[in-house]
Amino acid sequence: MRNEFVKKFLRTILISACLSFPLARLAIAHEYTVHIDKELDRMTVEARFDSPVSRIHVRSQSAGDYLESAVDCDTGSRLRPRQRELRLPAGGVRCLDYSVDLRDAARDERRNSSPLGDSIIVSPAAWFWRPRLSGDEVIRIRFESESPARVSVPWLPVDGEPDTYLLTASPQSARAPAVFGDFEYVESEVPGATLRITLLGDHAEPRALVDWIKATANNVNLAYGHFPNPLPSVVLIPVGSRSWGDSPVPFGRVIRDGGETIELFIDESRPIDDFYDDWTATHEFSHLMLPYIRSRHRWVSEGFATYYQNVLLARAGQYSEQRAWQKLYEGFERGRRSMPSQSPNETAAYRSRGGTMKIYWSGAALALMADVELRRRSGGRETLDDALEQLARCCLPSDRGWSGPELFRKLDEFVEHPVFMPLYRRYADTSGFPNYRVTFARLGVEVVGGTVRLDDDAELAALRRAITTSPAAR
Ligand SMILES: [Zn+2]
CATH class of the missing domain: 3.30.2010 (Zincin-like)
Incomplete structure (x- = not known):
């Protein structure tokens, strides 16, 4: 429901640049005004909640160290952090003013070891003290930065309101960068x-x-x-x-x-x-092209991205057809040698050392096998591209994390006969490496002395060429 809503909102933004979106429909629960000084030393924040909130939290364990002061603006009483929460009075607070030592927070951010010029990166994880969101609630945040400082955040920009963003629920795969400066x-x-x-x-x-x-x-x-x-x-x-x-x-x-x-x-x-x-x-x-897949099924997201990086660079003309298949072959072999005693699910769940190639390439092999099977069965009417397009239409961007099987079941809904879950059942919990060589042989991808040769007389040679051909050129 919420996802539908946000998607509709996103599309609406794109449809009309000059549209003023009816914000009231978005259930804005909390309003933040964030002031950044031009030296990037300090951030001051005014938070106004539409009803009293009983918990205010932050994501980073060290955020309390950068918090200079926090005050209940109704009573003027000082609020202190305890671990990742602010200690609030019984009955909660309706508003909060706080200030953050940005320089201090920036020192803890590894991304600032790069030469960023007159800018710093301080993730909201280190400074964004906020209530949890539920239902369709969103937070509206307006930045006031002293010129020449400006702000870059991944949140949704509000059309017609400069430097104003909406924060909705989302997965938290890592800490987003917020960039301040020139x-x-x-x-x-x-x-x-x-x-x-x-x-x-x-x-x-x-x-x-x-x-x-x-x-x-x-x-x-x-x-x-x-x-x-x-x-x-x-x-x-x-x-x-x-x-x-x-x-x-x-x-x-x-x-x-x-x-x-x-x-x-x-x-x-x-x-x-x-x-x-x-x-x-x-x-x-x-x-x-996929939603965030939780880390225990990481091989699914890494695999699809790895398959597509090769296929897409061939479609774009950056790789020749031969080079794309050579890269896939070399990758599959690296994957086959990586953690052969474990299944992809085990390597992902245990974060096994030395398992990186298994994570990337077992998923890529499954993506290839699914793509070939869809194209073969349908005579080219169905492809992995089509299934992913339907996924984008129904479910992206997604406001939550997905499991691997959940994704595969959803993809099977978009195709005539299930392809994804049968592959998942066969390989996800099986040690060794998916048997890509049978697929290669049917496609006419032969390997002689470590070098790929393409056989245009193979049973599925036309299907193979379609995989690396730009849709416009097909
Ligand atoms: Zn990746």
């Missing part, structure tokens, strides 16, 4: 979405990076024509060449917390062409 912010349109892009640090060619982000989102649009989240936040954090490995995007992740953020750590010294050839961003963006 940074580059760009909104960029792709089919189905307005990308809200925050560029931190100094960049010689910010426009070229924005174009790359847009191209990456459009890679995902090669699945079913539109982006799965209408208002994703994308945060680019420079790490320079000192970073891990040789990739221009050494690390990326999706954070579902008050909205969906794609956080990309980039080596800003690399030429822009290198970014287009790198898979990390396409992998991260692909995650948004």
